[in-house]
Amino acid sequence: MWKDQPYWNPVLETLPHEKIRDLQFRKFKNIFEWGYEKSKFHHTLYEKAGITPEDIRSFDDIRRIPTVEKSMMRDIQRIHPFPYGDALCVPLDEVVEFRQTSGTTGQPVYQPDTWQDWEWWSECWSYILWAQGYRPSDRVFIPFGYNVFVAFWAGHYAAEKIGAEIVPGGVLDTQSRILKIQELQCTAMMATPTYVLGMADTARKMGIDPSSLTVRKITCAGEPGASIPTTKKRMEEAWAAKVYDHAGATEIGAWCFECTAQSGGLHVNEAFFLVEIQDVETGEYIEEPGRRGKMIITALDRQAQPCIRFDSKDIIEWAPEPCSCGRTFRLINGGVIGRADDITKVKGVLLSPSAIEEVVRGLDGLGNEFEVIVDKEGDIDRITLKVEIIKGREGERKQIEANLKDQLRLKTNLGYILEFHDHGTLPRYDVKAKRFKDLRKH
Numbered sequence: 097m098w099k100d101q102p103y104w105n106p107v108l109e110t111l112p113h114e115k116i117r118d119l120q121f122r123k124f125k126n127i128f129e130w131g132y133e134k135s136k137f138h139h140t141l142y143e144k145a146g147i148t149p150e151d152i153r154s155f156d157d158i159r160r161i162p163t164v165e166k167s168m169m170r171d172i173q174r175i176h177p178f179p180y181g182d183a184l185c186v187p188l189d190e191v192v193e194f195r196q197t198s199g200t201t202g203q204p205v206y207q208p209d210t211w212q213d214w215e216w217w218s219e220c221w222s223y224i225l226w227a228q229g230y231r232p233s234d235r236v237f238i239p240f241g242y243n244v245f246v247a248f249w250a251g252h253y254a255a256e257k258i259g260a261e262i263v264p265g266g267v268l269d270t271q272s273r274i275l276k277i278q279e280l281q282c283t284a285m286m287a288t289p290t291y292v293l294g295m296a297d298t299a300r301k302m303g304i305d306p307s308s309l310t311v312r313k314i315t316c317a318g319e320p321g322a323s324i325p326t327t328k329k330r331m332e333e334a335w336a337a338k339v340y341d342h343a344g345a346t347e348i349g350a351w352c353f354e355c356t357a358q359s360g361g362l363h364v365n366e367a368f369f370l371v372e373i374q375d376v377e378t379g380e381y382i383e384e385p386g387r388r389g390k391m392i393i394t395a396l397d398r399q400a401q402p403c404i405r406f407d408s409k410d411i412i413e414w415a416p417e418p419c420s421c422g423r424t425f426r427l428i429n430g431g432v433i434g435r436a437d438d439i440t441k442v443k444g445v446l447l448s449p450s451a452i453e454e455v456v457r458g459l460d461g462l463g464n465e466f467e468v469i470v471d472k473e474g475d476i477d478r479i480t481l482k483v484e485i486i487k488g489r490e491g492e493r494k495q496i497e498a499n500l501k502d503q504l505r506l507k508t509n510l511g512y513i514l515e516f517h518d519h520g521t522l523p524r525y526d527v528k529a530k531r532f533k534d535l536r537k538h
């Protein structure tokens with residue numbers, strides 16, 4: 097039975113690596129030529145660099161092509177053809193979907209998609225869902241405000257495509273969502289890690305143990321939490337469910353996913369995307385596992401507003417071993433480790449917010465919420481970490497504080513000012529959490 101097969105696309109997902117590389121190269125040439133011919137923005141960029149489609153004869157040639165950054169897209173938008181501007185490769189009449197980036201790092205970027213692109217989005221997500229064990233027998237609850245952000249829209253259509261049943265959670269509040277999951281005995285859910293944990297808290301306040309509900313698979317996105325072992329464990333224990341990560345972006349697409357083997361990494365969908373990793377300091381390209389760099393990514397099939405060598409600023413590294421699931425798509429170790437913009441130096445040491453999250457969520461006695469503030473006292477960097485003590489554990493504060501200090505020093509090599517707050521008093525976030533504040537930049 098097709099439903100019993102482990103892969104959504106048994107041919108592409110098990111293709112030997114050399115064949116995947118051939119496929120990527122052929123597709124890359126096509127999309128590069130497409131951008132060169134159809135988009136004024138891309139044409140001008142490549143002309144200035146002196147590169148034409150005929151010059152692309154090997155992977156080394158690809159690396160000579162200029163990268164595109166989000167800020168460049170911002171600059172060319174809001175003009176004719178309105179609102180997308182010169183990167184648009186199709187007549188406006190062929191655009192059927194509008195989405196925009198969240199704008200957390202500046203003015204949002206608009207993203208048009210044709211019907212074919214939108215089909216491609218749901219195909220990418222079908223790989224994700226199938227790999228995470230979604231099948232036609234699933235009833236999938238999606239607790240997200242369907243709006244201009246792409247978030248779980250394509251997950252919605254992919255769940256339909258693979259034959260599962262969708263329950264759109266739309267504008268319902270958290271309590272109503274929990275009651276709907278209970279009433280309909282939903283088996284799977286898609287949400288951000290922050291919301292998955294917040295929902296569990298709300299359920300408990302309503303007298304419902306989330307693990308007594310029937311959700312057994314949760315697909316996360318939007319934050320690194322589902323790839324941070326301690327956060328993943330908290331979510332899995334709260335819901336008695338398997339929690340899987342995936343990463344995607346409005347301008348890119350859904351480019352990688354965790355599978356049921358939970359090997360500690362995410363598979364890059366290499367049939368649809370070309371991922372290159374570049375050393376942030378030297379600009380050198382990294383092929384070997386275990387060395388971090390920023391991701392340059394190409395969506396090999398997306399047409400309306402192509403994503404060709406996009407400088408994503410996501411920090412990733414290749415995993416040393418292939419996954420036990422049999423997929424030949426390469427794994428990135430630990431998911432998206434951070435953003436080139438977020439990983440800042442404090443007292444000369446590289447600090448990644450997800451390392452702090454891993455420590456806080458791994459300590460017994462602390463709540464899920466925390467806040468990190470970096471500022472200066474005179475000329476010296478200072479980090480304040482605010483955490484919550486779980487109700488009933490206040491008496492153990494000294495011990496918890498000592499453990500927290502030890503773990504932070506071990507995992508981040510830095511000292512902190514620790515502030516303990518009552519449970520439920522730090523800010524809560526429904527969508528993307530903003531727990532890290534670097535006040536030195538202002």
Ligand SMILES: [Zn+2]
Pocket residue numbers: 355356357359363419420421422423
């Ligand atoms: Zn796998």
